[in-house]
Amino acid sequence: MPGRSGLRSRLILGFISVALLASVATLVATYVGAAYLFRNDQLQSTSHLVDGVLPRDPTSNQIALIVIGSALALLALMVVLAQLATRRVLRPVRKLAAVARRLAQGDLQIRLTATGADEMTDLVHTFNEMATSLQAKVAELHRMHTMAQRFAGDVSHELRTPLAAMLAVTDVLDEQSERFDGDAAAAARLVSRETSNLNRLVADLIEISRFDAGSAALLMDGVTLADAVASCLRVRGWTQQVVVEPLPELRVRCDPRRLDVIIANLVGNALRHGAPPVTLRAWTHHAAGRDWLSLRVHDCGPGMPAEVLPHVFDRFYKADTARTRSEGSGLGLAIAWENARLHEGTIEAANAPEGGASFTLHLPLYPEPLQAG
Protein backbone atom coordinates (compact mmCIF):
# COMPACT_ATOMS: atom_id res chain seq x y z
CA MET A 1 0.00 0.00 0.00
CA PRO A 2 1.70 3.27 -1.06
CA GLY A 3 2.24 5.84 1.66
CA ARG A 4 1.72 3.34 4.46
CA SER A 5 5.00 4.48 6.11
CA GLY A 6 4.73 8.07 4.91
CA LEU A 7 3.92 9.50 8.30
CA ARG A 8 6.77 7.62 9.90
CA SER A 9 9.32 8.78 7.30
CA ARG A 10 8.11 12.34 7.54
CA LEU A 11 8.45 12.31 11.34
CA ILE A 12 11.94 10.80 11.18
CA LEU A 13 12.92 13.25 8.46
CA GLY A 14 11.67 16.10 10.65
CA PHE A 15 13.76 14.93 13.58
CA ILE A 16 16.80 14.52 11.36
CA SER A 17 16.34 17.98 9.86
CA VAL A 18 16.15 19.49 13.33
CA ALA A 19 19.24 17.50 14.35
CA LEU A 20 21.09 18.59 11.20
CA LEU A 21 20.14 22.21 11.72
CA ALA A 22 21.22 22.02 15.37
CA SER A 23 24.48 20.35 14.39
CA VAL A 24 25.24 22.89 11.69
CA ALA A 25 24.30 25.76 13.99
CA THR A 26 26.52 24.37 16.76
CA LEU A 27 29.30 23.85 14.27
CA VAL A 28 29.11 27.34 12.85
CA ALA A 29 28.71 28.96 16.27
CA THR A 30 31.61 27.00 17.73
CA TYR A 31 33.85 27.70 14.77
CA VAL A 32 33.08 31.40 14.60
CA GLY A 33 33.35 31.73 18.37
CA ALA A 34 36.62 29.83 18.45
CA ALA A 35 38.13 31.89 15.61
CA TYR A 36 37.12 35.11 17.37
CA LEU A 37 38.60 33.95 20.69
CA PHE A 38 41.89 32.84 19.11
CA ARG A 39 42.27 36.15 17.30
CA ASN A 40 41.87 38.07 20.59
CA ASP A 41 44.52 35.84 22.19
CA GLN A 42 46.96 36.63 19.40
CA LEU A 43 46.28 40.38 19.55
CA GLN A 44 47.11 40.34 23.24
CA SER A 45 50.46 38.62 22.64
CA THR A 46 51.89 40.71 19.72
CA SER A 47 55.37 40.13 21.08
CA HIS A 48 55.20 36.69 19.54
CA LEU A 49 54.45 38.27 16.18
CA VAL A 50 57.74 37.81 14.31
CA ASP A 51 57.28 38.10 10.57
CA GLY A 52 53.75 39.61 10.36
CA VAL A 53 52.23 36.21 9.67
CA LEU A 54 49.68 34.76 12.06
CA PRO A 55 51.15 31.61 13.45
CA ARG A 56 49.06 28.52 12.68
CA ASP A 57 47.42 27.50 15.90
CA PRO A 58 48.14 23.83 16.40
CA THR A 59 44.86 23.28 18.28
CA SER A 60 42.34 24.87 15.86
CA ASN A 61 42.20 21.81 13.57
CA GLN A 62 41.69 19.56 16.54
CA ILE A 63 38.89 21.77 17.78
CA ALA A 64 37.29 21.65 14.33
CA LEU A 65 37.51 17.85 14.40
CA ILE A 66 36.01 17.69 17.87
CA VAL A 67 33.18 20.00 16.82
CA ILE A 68 32.41 18.00 13.69
CA GLY A 69 32.68 14.76 15.61
CA SER A 70 30.31 15.86 18.32
CA ALA A 71 27.90 17.18 15.69
CA LEU A 72 27.89 13.74 14.04
CA ALA A 73 27.41 12.04 17.37
CA LEU A 74 24.53 14.39 18.10
CA LEU A 75 23.03 13.56 14.72
CA ALA A 76 23.25 9.83 15.41
CA LEU A 77 21.67 10.31 18.81
CA MET A 78 18.89 12.33 17.25
CA VAL A 79 18.23 9.59 14.68
CA VAL A 80 17.89 7.02 17.46
CA LEU A 81 15.66 9.35 19.46
CA ALA A 82 13.61 10.06 16.35
CA GLN A 83 13.11 6.33 15.81
CA LEU A 84 11.95 5.82 19.37
CA ALA A 85 9.75 8.88 19.39
CA THR A 86 8.04 8.10 16.09
CA ARG A 87 7.46 4.54 17.14
CA ARG A 88 5.78 5.79 20.28
CA VAL A 89 3.63 8.27 18.37
CA LEU A 90 2.81 5.84 15.60
CA ARG A 91 1.95 2.79 17.67
CA PRO A 92 -1.59 3.95 18.55
CA VAL A 93 -2.10 5.14 14.97
CA ARG A 94 -1.11 1.73 13.65
CA LYS A 95 -3.38 0.04 16.16
CA LEU A 96 -6.23 2.29 15.11
CA ALA A 97 -5.60 1.44 11.48
CA ALA A 98 -5.59 -2.29 12.21
CA VAL A 99 -8.80 -2.09 14.22
CA ALA A 100 -10.48 0.05 11.56
CA ARG A 101 -9.51 -2.51 8.96
CA ARG A 102 -11.06 -5.33 10.97
CA LEU A 103 -14.17 -3.23 11.45
CA ALA A 104 -14.36 -2.70 7.71
CA GLN A 105 -13.99 -6.45 7.21
CA GLY A 106 -17.14 -6.94 9.25
CA ASP A 107 -15.86 -7.48 12.79
CA LEU A 108 -18.33 -4.98 14.18
CA GLN A 109 -17.69 -5.86 17.82
CA ILE A 110 -14.10 -4.75 17.84
CA ARG A 111 -13.23 -1.70 19.98
CA LEU A 112 -10.05 0.20 20.96
CA THR A 113 -8.95 0.64 24.56
CA ALA A 114 -8.15 4.24 25.45
CA THR A 115 -5.11 5.00 27.60
CA GLY A 116 -4.03 8.44 28.74
CA ALA A 117 -5.77 11.70 28.01
CA ASP A 118 -4.22 13.12 24.85
CA GLU A 119 -5.69 13.88 21.41
CA MET A 120 -5.20 10.20 20.51
CA THR A 121 -7.50 9.20 23.36
CA ASP A 122 -10.20 11.51 22.05
CA LEU A 123 -9.84 9.92 18.66
CA VAL A 124 -10.13 6.45 20.20
CA HIS A 125 -13.32 7.45 22.01
CA THR A 126 -14.81 8.88 18.84
CA PHE A 127 -13.84 5.79 16.92
CA ASN A 128 -15.46 3.51 19.49
CA GLU A 129 -18.65 5.57 19.43
CA MET A 130 -18.73 5.33 15.66
CA ALA A 131 -18.22 1.56 15.79
CA THR A 132 -21.01 1.15 18.35
CA SER A 133 -23.44 3.18 16.31
CA LEU A 134 -22.43 1.34 13.14
CA GLN A 135 -22.97 -1.99 14.85
CA ALA A 136 -26.43 -0.96 16.03
CA LYS A 137 -27.38 0.31 12.56
CA VAL A 138 -26.19 -2.84 10.85
CA ALA A 139 -28.01 -5.02 13.37
CA GLU A 140 -31.20 -3.05 12.80
CA LEU A 141 -30.88 -3.25 9.02
CA HIS A 142 -30.16 -6.94 9.25
CA ARG A 143 -33.21 -7.47 11.47
CA MET A 144 -35.45 -5.56 9.06
CA HIS A 145 -34.02 -7.40 6.08
CA THR A 146 -34.57 -10.79 7.72
CA MET A 147 -38.10 -9.79 8.67
CA ALA A 148 -38.88 -8.70 5.11
CA GLN A 149 -37.43 -11.93 3.75
CA ARG A 150 -39.35 -14.06 6.23
CA PHE A 151 -42.51 -12.14 5.48
CA ALA A 152 -42.14 -12.74 1.76
CA GLY A 153 -41.47 -16.42 2.44
CA ASP A 154 -44.41 -16.76 4.82
CA VAL A 155 -46.82 -15.00 2.48
CA SER A 156 -45.73 -17.20 -0.39
CA HIS A 157 -46.26 -20.33 1.69
CA GLU A 158 -49.70 -19.15 2.78
CA LEU A 159 -50.66 -18.46 -0.83
CA ARG A 160 -49.71 -21.94 -1.82
CA THR A 161 -52.71 -23.77 -0.36
CA PRO A 162 -55.50 -21.75 -2.03
CA LEU A 163 -53.39 -21.70 -5.16
CA ALA A 164 -53.10 -25.48 -5.10
CA ALA A 165 -56.90 -25.72 -5.05
CA MET A 166 -57.31 -23.21 -7.88
CA LEU A 167 -54.56 -24.65 -10.03
CA ALA A 168 -56.07 -28.12 -9.73
CA VAL A 169 -59.19 -27.05 -11.59
CA THR A 170 -57.60 -24.93 -14.33
CA ASP A 171 -57.50 -27.83 -16.78
CA VAL A 172 -61.20 -28.49 -16.22
CA LEU A 173 -61.90 -24.80 -16.68
CA ASP A 174 -59.86 -24.66 -19.89
CA GLU A 175 -61.62 -27.61 -21.45
CA GLN A 176 -65.09 -26.61 -20.37
CA SER A 177 -64.62 -23.03 -21.52
CA GLU A 178 -65.01 -24.19 -25.09
CA ARG A 179 -68.66 -24.87 -24.34
CA PHE A 180 -69.26 -21.49 -22.74
CA ASP A 181 -70.47 -18.56 -24.77
CA GLY A 182 -68.40 -15.46 -25.55
CA ASP A 183 -67.70 -13.57 -22.33
CA ALA A 184 -67.94 -16.56 -20.02
CA ALA A 185 -65.41 -18.48 -22.11
CA ALA A 186 -63.02 -15.52 -22.13
CA ALA A 187 -63.47 -15.08 -18.38
CA ALA A 188 -62.76 -18.75 -17.69
CA ARG A 189 -59.63 -18.66 -19.84
CA LEU A 190 -58.44 -15.50 -18.12
CA VAL A 191 -58.88 -17.00 -14.65
CA SER A 192 -57.10 -20.13 -15.75
CA ARG A 193 -54.18 -18.28 -17.37
CA GLU A 194 -53.67 -15.88 -14.48
CA THR A 195 -53.84 -18.72 -11.97
CA SER A 196 -50.92 -20.30 -13.80
CA ASN A 197 -49.06 -16.98 -13.77
CA LEU A 198 -49.75 -16.52 -10.08
CA ASN A 199 -48.54 -20.04 -9.47
CA ARG A 200 -45.27 -19.28 -11.24
CA LEU A 201 -44.82 -16.06 -9.29
CA VAL A 202 -45.44 -17.75 -5.95
CA ALA A 203 -43.17 -20.66 -6.86
CA ASP A 204 -40.41 -18.17 -7.76
CA LEU A 205 -40.95 -16.21 -4.55
CA ILE A 206 -40.67 -19.37 -2.50
CA GLU A 207 -37.57 -20.33 -4.44
CA ILE A 208 -35.87 -17.00 -3.83
CA SER A 209 -36.89 -16.95 -0.16
CA ARG A 210 -35.11 -20.27 0.22
CA PHE A 211 -31.94 -18.70 -1.18
CA ASP A 212 -32.36 -15.81 1.26
CA ALA A 213 -32.87 -18.15 4.18
CA GLY A 214 -29.76 -20.07 3.14
CA SER A 215 -31.76 -23.28 2.92
CA ALA A 216 -31.24 -23.90 -0.79
CA ALA A 217 -29.19 -27.07 -1.17
CA LEU A 218 -27.62 -28.81 -4.12
CA LEU A 219 -28.81 -32.31 -5.00
CA MET A 220 -25.89 -33.37 -7.09
CA ASP A 221 -26.29 -35.94 -9.83
CA GLY A 222 -24.78 -36.62 -13.22
CA VAL A 223 -26.59 -35.55 -16.38
CA THR A 224 -25.68 -35.57 -20.04
CA LEU A 225 -25.48 -31.97 -21.21
CA ALA A 226 -27.31 -32.63 -24.48
CA ASP A 227 -30.14 -34.38 -22.59
CA ALA A 228 -30.42 -31.54 -20.12
CA VAL A 229 -30.68 -28.92 -22.86
CA ALA A 230 -33.04 -30.97 -25.01
CA SER A 231 -35.40 -31.78 -22.12
CA CYS A 232 -35.40 -28.21 -20.91
CA LEU A 233 -36.47 -26.93 -24.33
CA ARG A 234 -38.84 -29.80 -25.05
CA VAL A 235 -40.95 -29.60 -21.90
CA ARG A 236 -41.45 -25.88 -22.50
CA GLY A 237 -42.23 -26.20 -26.17
CA TRP A 238 -39.20 -24.17 -27.23
CA THR A 239 -37.43 -26.74 -29.37
CA GLN A 240 -38.42 -25.02 -32.62
CA GLN A 241 -37.62 -21.53 -31.33
CA VAL A 242 -34.02 -22.08 -30.27
CA VAL A 243 -31.02 -22.90 -32.46
CA VAL A 244 -28.82 -25.27 -30.49
CA GLU A 245 -25.29 -25.46 -31.85
CA PRO A 246 -23.62 -28.88 -31.56
CA LEU A 247 -22.99 -29.45 -27.85
CA PRO A 248 -19.88 -31.04 -26.38
CA GLU A 249 -20.46 -34.65 -25.39
CA LEU A 250 -20.30 -34.26 -21.68
CA ARG A 251 -21.74 -35.57 -18.48
CA VAL A 252 -22.12 -32.74 -16.00
CA ARG A 253 -22.19 -33.15 -12.25
CA CYS A 254 -24.74 -30.68 -11.02
CA ASP A 255 -28.18 -30.34 -9.51
CA PRO A 256 -30.22 -31.24 -12.62
CA ARG A 257 -33.31 -29.33 -11.54
CA ARG A 258 -31.30 -26.20 -10.88
CA LEU A 259 -29.41 -26.49 -14.17
CA ASP A 260 -32.77 -26.78 -15.89
CA VAL A 261 -34.00 -23.67 -14.08
CA ILE A 262 -30.92 -21.70 -15.18
CA ILE A 263 -31.18 -22.72 -18.83
CA ALA A 264 -34.95 -22.18 -18.87
CA ASN A 265 -34.65 -18.70 -17.40
CA LEU A 266 -31.88 -17.62 -19.78
CA VAL A 267 -33.69 -18.98 -22.83
CA GLY A 268 -37.07 -17.69 -21.63
CA ASN A 269 -35.59 -14.25 -21.10
CA ALA A 270 -34.09 -14.25 -24.60
CA LEU A 271 -37.37 -15.36 -26.17
CA ARG A 272 -39.38 -12.73 -24.29
CA HIS A 273 -37.12 -9.71 -24.52
CA GLY A 274 -34.82 -10.46 -27.44
CA ALA A 275 -35.53 -11.20 -31.06
CA PRO A 276 -35.13 -14.47 -32.95
CA PRO A 277 -33.04 -16.37 -33.72
CA VAL A 278 -32.12 -17.34 -30.17
CA THR A 279 -29.01 -19.50 -30.20
CA LEU A 280 -27.56 -21.71 -27.52
CA ARG A 281 -23.89 -22.67 -27.55
CA ALA A 282 -21.79 -24.53 -25.00
CA TRP A 283 -18.08 -25.17 -24.66
CA THR A 284 -15.57 -26.21 -22.04
CA HIS A 285 -12.41 -24.39 -21.05
CA HIS A 286 -9.82 -24.18 -18.33
CA ALA A 287 -9.51 -21.10 -16.14
CA ALA A 288 -8.50 -20.25 -12.56
CA GLY A 289 -7.16 -23.73 -12.02
CA ARG A 290 -10.31 -25.66 -12.89
CA ASP A 291 -12.40 -26.84 -15.80
CA TRP A 292 -15.53 -24.94 -16.71
CA LEU A 293 -18.59 -25.46 -18.78
CA SER A 294 -19.80 -22.29 -20.42
CA LEU A 295 -23.26 -22.08 -21.89
CA ARG A 296 -24.24 -19.01 -23.85
CA VAL A 297 -27.72 -17.92 -24.82
CA HIS A 298 -27.74 -15.20 -27.44
CA ASP A 299 -30.59 -13.35 -29.11
CA CYS A 300 -30.66 -11.02 -32.07
CA GLY A 301 -32.66 -8.26 -30.43
CA PRO A 302 -31.47 -4.69 -29.81
CA GLY A 303 -29.38 -5.72 -26.80
CA MET A 304 -29.58 -4.06 -23.41
CA PRO A 305 -29.08 -0.34 -22.66
CA ALA A 306 -25.86 0.30 -20.75
CA GLU A 307 -27.76 1.48 -17.66
CA VAL A 308 -29.74 -1.75 -17.54
CA LEU A 309 -26.76 -4.12 -17.64
CA PRO A 310 -25.72 -3.81 -13.98
CA HIS A 311 -29.30 -4.52 -12.88
CA VAL A 312 -30.39 -7.44 -15.04
CA PHE A 313 -30.02 -9.88 -12.16
CA ASP A 314 -31.90 -7.66 -9.69
CA ARG A 315 -35.24 -8.88 -8.46
CA PHE A 316 -38.30 -7.46 -10.19
CA TYR A 317 -36.06 -5.20 -12.24
CA LYS A 318 -37.91 -3.94 -15.28
CA ALA A 319 -35.70 -2.72 -18.10
CA ASP A 320 -38.64 -0.91 -19.62
CA THR A 321 -40.32 1.12 -16.89
CA ALA A 322 -43.34 1.68 -19.11
CA ARG A 323 -44.07 -2.00 -19.17
CA THR A 324 -46.34 -2.73 -16.26
CA ARG A 325 -45.96 -6.48 -16.19
CA SER A 326 -43.96 -8.92 -18.21
CA GLU A 327 -44.84 -12.54 -18.82
CA GLY A 328 -42.17 -13.66 -16.42
CA SER A 329 -42.30 -13.34 -12.66
CA GLY A 330 -39.53 -10.76 -12.67
CA LEU A 331 -37.45 -13.14 -10.59
CA GLY A 332 -36.22 -15.46 -13.34
CA LEU A 333 -32.75 -14.03 -13.86
CA ALA A 334 -32.25 -13.46 -10.12
CA ILE A 335 -33.09 -17.12 -9.52
CA ALA A 336 -30.83 -18.22 -12.37
CA TRP A 337 -28.01 -16.19 -10.86
CA GLU A 338 -28.55 -17.64 -7.36
CA ASN A 339 -28.60 -21.14 -8.81
CA ALA A 340 -25.33 -20.53 -10.65
CA ARG A 341 -23.79 -19.14 -7.47
CA LEU A 342 -24.91 -22.21 -5.52
CA HIS A 343 -22.88 -24.26 -8.02
CA GLU A 344 -19.92 -21.88 -7.49
CA GLY A 345 -20.54 -20.60 -10.98
CA THR A 346 -21.55 -17.24 -12.43
CA ILE A 347 -23.70 -15.76 -15.14
CA GLU A 348 -22.37 -12.98 -17.29
CA ALA A 349 -24.71 -10.56 -19.03
CA ALA A 350 -23.38 -8.58 -21.97
CA ASN A 351 -24.19 -7.07 -25.30
CA ALA A 352 -22.60 -9.23 -27.95
CA PRO A 353 -20.17 -7.51 -30.37
CA GLU A 354 -22.30 -8.76 -33.26
CA GLY A 355 -25.40 -7.25 -31.63
CA GLY A 356 -28.07 -8.68 -29.37
CA ALA A 357 -27.92 -9.61 -25.72
CA SER A 358 -25.96 -12.59 -24.50
CA PHE A 359 -26.07 -14.39 -21.18
CA THR A 360 -23.29 -16.81 -20.42
CA LEU A 361 -23.42 -19.35 -17.63
CA HIS A 362 -20.03 -20.48 -16.31
CA LEU A 363 -20.32 -23.67 -14.33
CA PRO A 364 -17.35 -25.39 -12.70
CA LEU A 365 -17.03 -28.94 -13.97
CA TYR A 366 -16.80 -31.26 -11.03
CA PRO A 367 -15.14 -34.50 -12.01
CA GLU A 368 -17.52 -37.44 -12.12
CA PRO A 369 -16.62 -39.76 -9.26
CA LEU A 370 -14.73 -42.77 -10.51
CA GLN A 371 -16.69 -45.90 -11.12
CA ALA A 372 -15.98 -48.46 -8.47
CA GLY A 373 -15.70 -52.22 -8.91
Added chain:
Amino acid sequence: MPRLLLIEDDPAVREGLQIALRHQGHQVDTAATGRDGLDRARAGQPDAVVLDLMLPDLDGFEVCRRLRASTSLSIIMLTARGDDFDIVAGLEAGADDYVVKPVQPRVLDARIRAVLRRIGRAPAAVQSHGDIVIDRAGLIVTKSGRPVALTPTELRLLLVLAESPLQVFARDQLLRLVWEQDYLGDSRLVDACVQRLRAKIEDNPSTPVYLQTVRGFGYRFGPV
Protein backbone atom coordinates in the same frame (compact mmCIF):
# COMPACT_ATOMS: atom_id res chain seq x y z
CA MET B 1 -60.78 -47.01 -14.27
CA PRO B 2 -58.02 -46.53 -11.66
CA ARG B 3 -59.33 -46.12 -8.17
CA LEU B 4 -57.58 -43.47 -6.14
CA LEU B 5 -57.70 -42.44 -2.53
CA LEU B 6 -56.89 -38.80 -1.90
CA ILE B 7 -55.89 -37.98 1.68
CA GLU B 8 -55.74 -34.20 2.10
CA ASP B 9 -56.89 -32.07 5.02
CA ASP B 10 -57.50 -28.74 3.27
CA PRO B 11 -61.10 -28.83 1.98
CA ALA B 12 -60.44 -26.56 -1.03
CA VAL B 13 -57.37 -28.47 -2.19
CA ARG B 14 -59.19 -31.75 -1.62
CA GLU B 15 -62.16 -30.62 -3.67
CA GLY B 16 -60.00 -29.13 -6.41
CA LEU B 17 -57.84 -32.23 -6.77
CA GLN B 18 -60.89 -34.48 -6.67
CA ILE B 19 -62.50 -32.55 -9.53
CA ALA B 20 -59.26 -32.60 -11.51
CA LEU B 21 -58.55 -36.30 -11.00
CA ARG B 22 -62.14 -37.26 -11.77
CA HIS B 23 -61.84 -35.17 -14.89
CA GLN B 24 -58.73 -37.13 -15.86
CA GLY B 25 -60.73 -40.34 -15.64
CA HIS B 26 -59.96 -41.62 -12.18
CA GLN B 27 -62.42 -42.82 -9.61
CA VAL B 28 -61.61 -40.77 -6.52
CA ASP B 29 -62.36 -41.42 -2.87
CA THR B 30 -61.26 -38.79 -0.37
CA ALA B 31 -60.30 -38.58 3.28
CA ALA B 32 -59.57 -35.53 5.41
CA THR B 33 -57.54 -37.20 8.14
CA GLY B 34 -54.89 -39.85 8.38
CA ARG B 35 -57.04 -42.26 10.36
CA ASP B 36 -59.97 -41.90 7.99
CA GLY B 37 -57.52 -42.42 5.11
CA LEU B 38 -56.23 -45.68 6.59
CA ASP B 39 -59.79 -46.93 7.12
CA ARG B 40 -60.81 -46.08 3.59
CA ALA B 41 -57.67 -47.65 2.14
CA ARG B 42 -58.49 -50.86 3.98
CA ALA B 43 -62.14 -50.82 2.97
CA GLY B 44 -61.85 -49.50 -0.58
CA GLN B 45 -58.68 -51.27 -1.80
CA PRO B 46 -57.58 -48.38 -4.05
CA ASP B 47 -54.90 -48.78 -6.72
CA ALA B 48 -52.99 -45.76 -5.51
CA VAL B 49 -53.01 -43.23 -2.68
CA VAL B 50 -52.32 -39.53 -3.14
CA LEU B 51 -51.16 -38.46 0.30
CA ASP B 52 -50.66 -35.00 1.73
CA LEU B 53 -47.87 -35.00 4.31
CA MET B 54 -49.42 -32.35 6.54
CA LEU B 55 -52.35 -33.99 8.23
CA PRO B 56 -53.96 -33.01 11.52
CA ASP B 57 -53.97 -36.33 13.33
CA LEU B 58 -51.53 -38.90 11.99
CA ASP B 59 -48.92 -37.25 9.82
CA GLY B 60 -48.37 -38.40 6.27
CA PHE B 61 -45.21 -40.34 7.12
CA GLU B 62 -47.03 -42.46 9.68
CA VAL B 63 -49.91 -43.06 7.27
CA CYS B 64 -47.37 -44.08 4.66
CA ARG B 65 -45.62 -46.51 7.01
CA ARG B 66 -48.91 -48.10 8.11
CA LEU B 67 -50.12 -48.45 4.54
CA ARG B 68 -46.82 -50.03 3.57
CA ALA B 69 -46.95 -52.48 6.44
CA SER B 70 -50.13 -54.05 5.12
CA THR B 71 -50.34 -53.28 1.40
CA SER B 72 -48.33 -52.97 -1.79
CA LEU B 73 -50.37 -50.16 -3.31
CA SER B 74 -48.64 -47.19 -4.92
CA ILE B 75 -48.22 -44.06 -2.83
CA ILE B 76 -47.65 -40.57 -4.19
CA MET B 77 -46.87 -37.83 -1.69
CA LEU B 78 -47.94 -34.22 -1.96
CA THR B 79 -45.15 -32.08 -0.57
CA ALA B 80 -44.09 -28.47 -0.47
CA ARG B 81 -41.32 -27.43 -2.83
CA GLY B 82 -37.92 -27.71 -1.32
CA ASP B 83 -38.95 -29.38 1.89
CA ASP B 84 -36.11 -31.78 1.31
CA PHE B 85 -36.35 -33.28 4.74
CA ASP B 86 -39.99 -34.18 4.12
CA ILE B 87 -39.19 -35.67 0.75
CA VAL B 88 -36.44 -37.89 2.08
CA ALA B 89 -38.48 -38.92 5.12
CA GLY B 90 -41.51 -39.65 2.92
CA LEU B 91 -39.51 -41.79 0.52
CA GLU B 92 -38.00 -43.66 3.45
CA ALA B 93 -41.49 -44.23 4.81
CA GLY B 94 -42.28 -46.00 1.56
CA ALA B 95 -43.70 -43.51 -0.93
CA ASP B 96 -43.13 -44.40 -4.58
CA ASP B 97 -43.08 -40.86 -5.89
CA TYR B 98 -43.89 -37.32 -4.88
CA VAL B 99 -45.24 -34.15 -6.46
CA VAL B 100 -44.74 -30.62 -5.29
CA LYS B 101 -47.79 -28.58 -4.33
CA PRO B 102 -49.31 -26.59 -6.04
CA VAL B 103 -49.31 -29.17 -8.79
CA GLN B 104 -50.52 -28.92 -12.35
CA PRO B 105 -53.26 -31.57 -12.61
CA ARG B 106 -51.67 -32.94 -15.78
CA VAL B 107 -48.42 -33.54 -13.92
CA LEU B 108 -50.14 -35.35 -11.07
CA ASP B 109 -52.11 -37.45 -13.53
CA ALA B 110 -48.94 -38.41 -15.42
CA ARG B 111 -47.25 -39.49 -12.19
CA ILE B 112 -50.24 -41.52 -11.08
CA ARG B 113 -50.41 -43.25 -14.44
CA ALA B 114 -46.67 -43.95 -14.33
CA VAL B 115 -46.82 -45.69 -10.94
CA LEU B 116 -49.93 -47.60 -11.97
CA ARG B 117 -48.69 -48.60 -15.40
CA ARG B 118 -49.15 -52.29 -15.94
CA ILE B 119 -45.87 -54.06 -16.08
CA GLY B 120 -45.44 -55.86 -19.36
CA ARG B 121 -45.53 -59.59 -18.76
CA ALA B 122 -42.77 -61.36 -20.59
CA PRO B 123 -43.65 -64.74 -22.10
CA ALA B 124 -42.65 -67.51 -19.74
CA ALA B 125 -39.32 -66.25 -18.56
CA VAL B 126 -38.21 -67.42 -15.18
CA GLN B 127 -34.85 -66.10 -14.13
CA SER B 128 -32.94 -67.42 -11.21
CA HIS B 129 -30.20 -65.44 -9.53
CA GLY B 130 -28.85 -67.01 -6.37
CA ASP B 131 -31.74 -67.35 -3.94
CA ILE B 132 -33.93 -65.02 -5.96
CA VAL B 133 -36.30 -66.30 -8.61
CA ILE B 134 -38.01 -63.76 -10.84
CA ASP B 135 -41.02 -65.00 -12.76
CA ARG B 136 -41.54 -62.42 -15.47
CA ALA B 137 -44.71 -64.05 -16.70
CA GLY B 138 -46.47 -64.25 -13.36
CA LEU B 139 -44.73 -61.15 -12.02
CA ILE B 140 -43.81 -63.05 -8.90
CA VAL B 141 -40.54 -62.73 -7.07
CA THR B 142 -39.54 -65.39 -4.59
CA LYS B 143 -36.61 -65.59 -2.27
CA SER B 144 -35.59 -69.07 -1.08
CA GLY B 145 -38.98 -70.24 -2.24
CA ARG B 146 -40.99 -67.65 -0.32
CA PRO B 147 -42.83 -64.93 -2.28
CA VAL B 148 -41.62 -61.38 -1.68
CA ALA B 149 -44.30 -58.68 -1.51
CA LEU B 150 -43.15 -55.84 -3.77
CA THR B 151 -44.87 -52.62 -4.73
CA PRO B 152 -45.32 -52.06 -8.46
CA THR B 153 -42.44 -49.59 -8.48
CA GLU B 154 -40.09 -51.90 -6.62
CA LEU B 155 -41.00 -54.75 -8.91
CA ARG B 156 -40.42 -52.64 -12.00
CA LEU B 157 -37.04 -51.48 -10.71
CA LEU B 158 -36.00 -55.06 -9.98
CA LEU B 159 -37.16 -56.26 -13.41
CA VAL B 160 -35.24 -53.49 -15.19
CA LEU B 161 -32.02 -54.13 -13.29
CA ALA B 162 -32.23 -57.92 -13.41
CA GLU B 163 -32.97 -57.92 -17.12
CA SER B 164 -29.36 -56.94 -17.80
CA PRO B 165 -27.24 -58.32 -14.97
CA LEU B 166 -23.91 -56.52 -14.48
CA GLN B 167 -25.00 -53.58 -16.59
CA VAL B 168 -24.63 -50.30 -14.71
CA PHE B 169 -27.67 -48.06 -14.77
CA ALA B 170 -27.32 -44.36 -13.98
CA ARG B 171 -29.96 -42.87 -11.73
CA ASP B 172 -31.38 -40.67 -14.47
CA GLN B 173 -31.63 -43.73 -16.70
CA LEU B 174 -33.57 -45.60 -14.02
CA LEU B 175 -35.82 -42.58 -13.50
CA ARG B 176 -36.73 -42.74 -17.18
CA LEU B 177 -37.17 -46.50 -17.28
CA VAL B 178 -39.00 -47.02 -14.00
CA TRP B 179 -40.63 -43.71 -13.10
CA GLU B 180 -41.08 -42.49 -16.68
CA GLN B 181 -39.65 -39.14 -15.72
CA ASP B 182 -37.23 -37.18 -17.80
CA TYR B 183 -33.86 -36.23 -16.40
CA LEU B 184 -35.44 -33.72 -14.04
CA GLY B 185 -36.69 -36.49 -11.81
CA ASP B 186 -35.31 -36.62 -8.32
CA SER B 187 -32.58 -39.25 -8.07
CA ARG B 188 -33.51 -39.80 -4.43
CA LEU B 189 -36.57 -41.69 -5.68
CA VAL B 190 -34.17 -44.30 -7.03
CA ASP B 191 -32.01 -44.41 -3.91
CA ALA B 192 -35.01 -44.79 -1.61
CA CYS B 193 -36.57 -47.51 -3.76
CA VAL B 194 -33.28 -49.41 -3.89
CA GLN B 195 -33.07 -49.24 -0.08
CA ARG B 196 -36.57 -50.66 0.28
CA LEU B 197 -35.90 -53.37 -2.29
CA ARG B 198 -32.66 -54.32 -0.53
CA ALA B 199 -34.51 -54.62 2.77
CA LYS B 200 -36.80 -57.14 1.10
CA ILE B 201 -34.43 -59.28 -0.95
CA GLU B 202 -30.93 -58.98 0.44
CA ASP B 203 -29.66 -61.22 3.24
CA ASN B 204 -27.78 -58.28 4.61
CA PRO B 205 -28.97 -54.93 3.17
CA SER B 206 -25.78 -53.14 4.24
CA THR B 207 -23.60 -55.45 2.14
CA PRO B 208 -25.87 -55.98 -0.86
CA VAL B 209 -25.25 -58.78 -3.32
CA TYR B 210 -28.15 -58.38 -5.76
CA LEU B 211 -28.49 -54.61 -5.88
CA GLN B 212 -25.01 -53.20 -5.90
CA THR B 213 -24.08 -49.54 -5.80
CA VAL B 214 -21.60 -48.31 -8.37
CA ARG B 215 -20.37 -45.28 -6.49
CA GLY B 216 -21.02 -41.99 -8.18
CA PHE B 217 -22.74 -43.60 -11.13
CA GLY B 218 -25.70 -45.75 -10.24
CA TYR B 219 -26.70 -49.33 -9.63
CA ARG B 220 -26.32 -52.75 -11.17
CA PHE B 221 -27.68 -56.22 -10.59
CA GLY B 222 -25.08 -58.66 -9.33
CA PRO B 223 -22.67 -60.30 -9.77
CA VAL B 224 -24.45 -62.82 -7.60
